[in-house]
Amino acid sequence: MSKSITIFSIQKVLRELKKEEEKSQDPRTKVGCILTDGQGIIVARGHNRLPVTLQVQKTDWSLAIKNDLVIHAEMVAILTLVKLDHQPKKLIAWISHFPCKECAKILIDSGIKKIKYRINKYPRRNLYVVSKKILSRAEVPFSKISVKTNHPFD
Numbered sequence: 001m002s003k004s005i006t007i008f009s010i011q012k013v014l015r016e017l018k019k020e021e022e023k024s025q026d027p028r029t030k031v032g033c034i035l036t037d038g039q040g041i042i043v044a045r046g047h048n049r050l051p052v053t054l055q056v057q058k059t060d061w062s063l064a065i066k067n068d069l070v071i072h073a074e075m076v077a078i079l080t081l082v083k084l085d086h087q088p089k090k091l092i093a094w095i096s097h098f099p100c101k102e103c104a105k106i107l108i109d110s111g112i113k114k115i116k117y118r119i120n121k122y123p124r125r126n127l128y129v130v131s132k133k134i135l136s137r138a139e140v141p142f143s144k145i146s147v148k149t150n151h152p153f154d
């Protein structure tokens with residue numbers, strides 16, 4: 001049986017994801033994204049939110065409006081990474097939900113090497129089916145986060 005590494009654990013990722021999800025003001029869908037380098041160090045994080053420069057109104061989170069305004073957690077994390085102006089190697093994206101096709105494009109273009117997600121709520125919806133095709137074509141592996149794994153980077 002292989003030995004667990006101690007500097008980084010799935011439990012820690014899930015805790016950090018939960019913290020990030022809780023920051024979201026979306027009353028229905030709370031999504032977090034954590035980017036780690038190859039050593040398991042968290043280099044950026046994000047949650048689904050509205051643009052900070054907007055004067056947010058209560059109705060902005062209504063279903064009719066939020067999809068036009070919301071920035072997905074993955075994009076917020078990538079934006080944070082860009083603002084940090086450094087390029088860590090072998091980045092892994094840990095995400096609450098399987099990424100949509102727009103986020104998949106941003107993630108592969110940012111050099112993310114692997115995607116780990118907690119749940120895929122709508123696997124049959126076109127934007128997730130297309131997302132899988134994009135990730136496969138870019139040869140970026142994706143898999144559900146498993147608490148049973150001994151090595152979190154597998």
Ligand SMILES: [Zn+2]
Nearest residue numbers: 072099100103
């Ligand atoms: Zn997305």
